[in-house]
Amino acid sequence: SGPLVDVRDLSVVFRKRRTLAAPRIVRAVNDISFHIDQGETFGLVGESGSGKSTTGRALLKLVPAAAGSVTVAGHDVTRLRGKALRTARRSMQMVFQDPYSSLDPSSTVAASIAEPLIVHEKLSGRAARERVHELIEMVGLRASYADRYPYEFSGGQRQRLAIARAIALNPGFVVCDEAVSALDVSTQNQVINLLERLRAEFGLTYLFIAHDLAIVRHISHRVGVMYLGRIVETGPAERVYTAPAHPYTRALLSAIPDPRRKSERIVLEGDLPDPARPPVGCPFQTRCGHVMDICRQRVPEPTVVEGGGEVSCHLQTSGPTLAGAPLSALP
């Protein structure tokens, strides 16, 4: 059933002006392309600072695109303005790591969840209240909790309530930005099960952003790996996790403890390079154990990987074949 979200050559640029200095131009998202099929969950992973959140925000036009297009349900979101943008926004929602981004600490949760219903659907107080009770039950809580304040809930419950608000207007597309990252592991699993149930029930499509690869694996149909503003690998979750093709993906995965894996942990040396001064050529060259001359000259183009997806690495065309090998078989 085709892509709901189609991102082509998207770049997002920030100009950070510091006193008396020339503005630093940071290409937070650098020429990325990917798509998300209707009803699919696309996991976006990478270290903090890699551009994941900016990508999510650009998809909802919460930050402007410097180049490229973002087509959601047939409309190029980057070109929408005014009323058309407000209408499109109703069908695209975001769930943040911090539930207080959407729940007002000084209001009852009913008031926070009802707000979009009153603003966008012009529901009366009574109709909004009935819908709020329904939404609170949909996320696995009691309707009678509606008149409580956010501080009266656990972190997991607060995140359920933030999800209730996000789905209030029946969105087709939801960006979850580190939505479970602040929760303990068992609560994470419960909230992920909830998101999965809502997706199946309402045909939702998710962009699921997380720095923790273990979280993303089980909820995602396909994943994309970001590094320094670029997507370096995409593919079906199973293929990327069992046979990662990019040296960065392999390093990230080798950091997840797995007693069945025999290979050594690949330690990523150093930090992300300064995004205002990215290296010429492959963005990962300063931390890659396989760097070749060509890596310092040209940005690798995406090439198809056996088992599905694409990888952007010169090893695919100019080096010994490592791509597609099981993680356990790698040096």
Ligand code: SF4
């Ligand atoms: Fe490493 Fe070169 Fe591949 Fe970049 S292109 S990941 S530097 S081998």
Ligand code: MG
């Ligand atoms: Mg982030």
